[in-house]
Amino acid sequence: MKQYAEMSIPELTGIHDELLKEFSxxxxxxxxxxxxxxxxxxxxxxxxxxxxxxxxxDDFTAADGTDCRNYGGIDGIPEIKKxxxxxxxxxxxxxxxGGNSSLALMFDNVAVNMSHGVRDGVPWQLQGKVKFLCPSxxxxxxxxxxxxxxxxxxxxxxxxxxxxxxxxxxMVAADPxxxxxxxxxxxxxxxxxVYSDETVRRFARLKPAADDFRLYxxxxxxxxxxxxxxxxxxxxIPLCEESGNPNMPLVFTSFSKxxxxxxxxxxxxxxxSNCDYIRQRLITQTIGPDKINQLRHVRFFKxxxxxxxxxxxxxxxxxxxxxxxxxTLQRELGGLGIAEWTNPAGGYFVSFDALEGxxxxxxxxxxxxxxxxxxxxATYPYGNDPQDRNIRIAPTCPPPAELGEALQIFSVAVKxxxxxxxxxxxxxx
Amino acid sequence: MKQYAEMSIPELTGIHDELLKEFSxxxxxxxxxxxxxxxxxxxxxxxxxxxxxxxxxDDFTAADGTDCRNYGGIDGIPEIKKxxxxxxxxxxxxxxxGGNSSLALMFDNVAVNMSHGVRDGVPWQLQGKVKFLCPSxxxxxxxxxxxxxxxxxxxxxxxxxxxxxxxxxxMVAADPxxxxxxxxxxxxxxxxxVYSDETVRRFARLKPAADDFRLYxxxxxxxxxxxxxxxxxxxxIPLCEESGNPNMPLVFTSFSKxxxxxxxxxxxxxxxSNCDYIRQRLITQTIGPDKINQLRHVRFFKxxxxxxxxxxxxxxxxxxxxxxxxxTLQRELGGLGIAEWTNPAGGYFVSFDALEGxxxxxxxxxxxxxxxxxxxxATYPYGNDPQDRNIRIAPTCPPPAELGEALQIFSVAVKxxxxxxxxxxxxxx
Numbered sequence: 001m002k003q004y005a006e007m008s009i010p011e012l013t014g015i016h017d018e019l020l021k022e023f024s025x026x027x028x029x030x031x032x033x034x035x036x037x038x039x040x041x042x043x044x045x046x047x048x049x050x051x052x053x054x055x056x057x058d059d060f061t062a063a064d065g066t067d068c069r070n071y072g073g074i075d076g077i078p079e080i081k082k083x084x085x086x087x088x089x090x091x092x093x094x095x096x097x098g099g100n101s102s103l104a105l106m107f108d109n110v111a112v113n114m115s116h117g118v119r120d121g122v123p124w125q126l127q128g129k130v131k132f133l134c135p136s137x138x139x140x141x142x143x144x145x146x147x148x149x150x151x152x153x154x155x156x157x158x159x160x161x162x163x164x165x166x167x168x169x170x171m172v173a174a175d176p177x178x179x180x181x182x183x184x185x186x187x188x189x190x191x192x193x194v195y196s197d198e199t200v201r202r203f204a205r206l207k208p209a210a211d212d213f214r215l216y217x218x219x220x221x222x223x224x225x226x227x228x229x230x231x232x233x234x235x236x237i238p239l240c241e242e243s244g245n246p247n248m249p250l251v252f253t254s255f256s257k258x259x260x261x262x263x264x265x266x267x268x269x270x271x272x273s274n275c276d277y278i279r280q281r282l283i284t285q286t287i288g289p290d291k292i293n294q295l296r297h298v299r300f301f302k303x304x305x306x307x308x309x310x311x312x313x314x315x316x317x318x319x320x321x322x323x324x325x326x327x328t329l330q331r332e333l334g335g336l337g338i339a340e341w342t343n344p345a346g347g348y349f350v351s352f353d354a355l356e357g358x359x360x361x362x363x364x365x366x367x368x369x370x371x372x373x374x375x376x377x378a379t380y381p382y383g384n385d386p387q388d389r390n391i392r393i394a395p396t397c398p399p400p401a402e403l404g405e406a407l408q409i410f411s412v413a414v415k416x417x418x419x420x421x422x423x424x425x426x427x428x429x
Numbered sequence: 430m431k432q433y434a435e436m437s438i439p440e441l442t443g444i445h446d447e448l449l450k451e452f453s454x455x456x457x458x459x460x461x462x463x464x465x466x467x468x469x470x471x472x473x474x475x476x477x478x479x480x481x482x483x484x485x486x487d488d489f490t491a492a493d494g495t496d497c498r499n500y501g502g503i504d505g506i507p508e509i510k511k512x513x514x515x516x517x518x519x520x521x522x523x524x525x526x527g528g529n530s531s532l533a534l535m536f537d538n539v540a541v542n543m544s545h546g547v548r549d550g551v552p553w554q555l556q557g558k559v560k561f562l563c564p565s566x567x568x569x570x571x572x573x574x575x576x577x578x579x580x581x582x583x584x585x586x587x588x589x590x591x592x593x594x595x596x597x598x599x600m601v602a603a604d605p606x607x608x609x610x611x612x613x614x615x616x617x618x619x620x621x622x623v624y625s626d627e628t629v630r631r632f633a634r635l636k637p638a639a640d641d642f643r644l645y646x647x648x649x650x651x652x653x654x655x656x657x658x659x660x661x662x663x664x665x666i667p668l669c670e671e672s673g674n675p676n677m678p679l680v681f682t683s684f685s686k687x688x689x690x691x692x693x694x695x696x697x698x699x700x701x702s703n704c705d706y707i708r709q710r711l712i713t714q715t716i717g718p719d720k721i722n723q724l725r726h727v728r729f730f731k732x733x734x735x736x737x738x739x740x741x742x743x744x745x746x747x748x749x750x751x752x753x754x755x756x757t758l759q760r761e762l763g764g765l766g767i768a769e770w771t772n773p774a775g776g777y778f779v780s781f782d783a784l785e786g787x788x789x790x791x792x793x794x795x796x797x798x799x800x801x802x803x804x805x806x807a808t809y810p811y812g813n814d815p816q817d818r819n820i821r822i823a824p825t826c827p828p829p830a831e832l833g834e835a836l837q838i839f840s841v842a843v844k845x846x847x848x849x850x851x852x853x854x855x856x857x858x
Binding site (some may be wrong): 025039042048104114116148149211261263281290 | 460466468469471474477478479481482484485486487488489496497498499500501502528529532533536540543544545554570573574577578685689690691705710713715716717718719720721722840
């Protein structure tokens with residue numbers, strides 16, 4: 001297989017014209033395919049349908065006697081705190097179970113630190129132009145929170161072992177206005193990489209200039225492995241404690257991709273001391289989370305073993321889709337020297353890198369052919385991918401046949417955009 | 430019946446000593462009675478137990494085709510927006526259905542106005558010492574939100590027709606730092622009064638000096654009548670529009686005292702323009718509310734008629750308790766000139782005024798006898814009841830027998846504290 005860049009102008013022009021012809025057929029068809037959303041499919045959601053009926057009309061009492069129907073309780077019934085604690089390998093008093101959205105928990109933590117400071121420290125908003133480090137490509141909704149609060153975002157490169165720790169260590173040690181960093185340590189969104197043990201340990205050992213620096217550790221895919229055995233990363237909470245940073249990590253996770261995406265449970269975890277502090281605040285802020293829905297999860301899953309068994313059912317469904325992505329891209333684009341992509345062992349995304357300057361063009365072409373992709377650049381702070389290369393592929397939602405069709409069109413769009421780019425380069429020489 | 434104040438010292442001393450003897454018996458018994466919490470009783474909650482089972486395993490699709498299990502949707506499925514719109518007599522695009530806590534919606538609205546300003550105006554926190562008017566006695570959790578955000582609270586007297594509108598009109602017209610007011614327009618917490626039509630209309634016609642002044646209109650008891658016919662108050666949203674204040678009202682209500690207190694639905698309502706603005710923000714903040722729980726409410730109640738029929742069942746249970754309060758207080762304290770209390774037509778509280786300087790003493794005495802009451806002063810900003818008179822009685826939760834016993838002890842505590850107070854006054858003359 002000859003790489004596009006090594007072809008002569010006439011040779012590549014021939015290929016380009018063929019691609020253009022093929023793509024004009026795609027443009028004419030009235031397709032509506034969607035690879036934008038990292039959401040579970042109908043088949044995955046249906047794994048939990050019995051949760052809709054798992055409570056009986058007299059089943060509303062938690063293990064400690066709490067009437068789950070009534071007011072009361074701010075951080076979760078004991079059974080559900082235990083399940084989250086077991087998943088995160090910590091104790092229940094290091095856990096706060098919130099509503100249905102871990103995004104809301106993260107937003108709220110940033111909001112409070114901006115307005116009231118970290119544990120009664122000086123509010124971030126009164127300290128000048130505070131900054132977050134943003135390993136990129138990363139999760140667009142993390143960046144949107146920063147944007148909302150006018151927090152300056154500094155992109156940090158991310159590799160196979162995680163973000164560039166040399167840079168992070170030196171930056172947080174030097175700049176007291178750096179107040180946080182967004183991390184998705186396992187199956188990072190979108191690259192799917194898993195932080196190495198050494199990366200996690202270096203995070204725990206950070207020596208930030210700001211004593212109100214916080215790790216926003218979004219462990220969204222803690223148990224979302226595609227393979228048979230669960231990949232383990234070191235436990236950030238005890239590691240931070242050992243390093244003298246007990247209150248630095250704010251860990252988030254949820255059951256949004258375990259049970260029902262919109263009706264699940266979100267959780268934050270940190271030192272007991274941090275959690276006690278936050279529990280006090282929550283009393284001002286809310287009547288507490290929906291305890292009946294917590295009980296529903298307890299009845300359906302029973303315990304952490306039940307959760308893990310359930311995740312294997314998700315894996316069976318998702319594995320085929322991720323394989324389809326990798327196989328299609330390999331078949332269509334392999335050896336052409338125009339693309340790289342990840343083949344993750346878990347999570348919800350494939351991260352795709354086109355030739356420099358081609359990502360927006362690929363997304364635009366796909367849009368013309370009725371294939372919706374996440375906007376190019378969305379995975380970078382301010383929507384600005386400096387190389388215009390990265391595209392996030394979300395293969396989980398479409399049924400396999402639609403996914404295959406979308407990937408086929410996507411691949412042709414990549415080839416077409418690449419040929420355009422290389423030809424333009426050759427002709428400008 | 431002779432009033433305490435008209436008795437001679439020996440006469441009142443005799444009564445005092447008898448009361449003391451009676452009360453010492455109460456002190457010795459090991460009671461645990463609770464009149465603090467404005468929460469539904471087990472009997473009320475049980476009216477909804479079938480809601481736990483009203484969905485079948487294949488019932489998760491909203492009328493517009495939305496899969497309620499998945500992500501998506503930020504302000505409620507159409508059916509539930511319609512129900513809230515019907516209750517508030519507005520249109521569904523003036524409604525945002527949130528999570529399970531209207532308190533959280535109020536907190537969030539204050540938080541955002543502090544940090545980001547009202548509709549992109551200057552953030553309140555950058556405008557100096559902003560203030561809220563606080564009709565008092567009022568709801569302690571409103572005041573706690575202000576305290577959390579360091580918003581200065583100005584108590585405003587509240588009478589039979591609502592808060593003192595002369596004062597409110599002149600204050601908001603004069604002071605651009607007054608940014609909001611907490612109102613519970615129907616069955617006000619704790620006095621139970623209903624704002625008169627004229628009061629509501631005067632609110633709508635306010636001419637605040639601050640163009641970012643907002644009415645926090647907590648219509649928590651919109652449909653919580655004890656009587657057979659529903660008391661109607663004028664509709665603040667269209668009235669404000671007519672008065673040229675279309676974006677001034679922020680209306681809150683919930684089903685916390687309709688279905689399950691901890692697992693219900695909260696709602697805010699305002700102009701469509703305000704709601705559109707807030708919907709945009711919510712996308713940054715959350716994955717959206719629990720749509721399955723919304724569907725559960727739709728299936729159980731069906732429509733506004735179903736809700737209203739259900740509220741009549743609550744009323745039957747609550748009426749007896751409110752009558753027990755009024756009858757006991759009347760029997761024990763009537764004609765003694767030492768107390769006044771409300772006999773509301775709805776809501777969750779009886780507001781009790783002891784003699785000046787006696788509220789804390791009554792609460793302390795009750796505590797000694799194992800009867801928990803809301804701390805005296807809690808119904809005033811900063812927990813400071815300047816006359817130390819007001820006590821909030823919450824009769825809804827205890828079973829009738831316990832409620833009767835608690836009220837008996839409470840009445841003796843009031844008599845004892847009053848006798849102490851009057852005797853001290855007479856002896857100091």
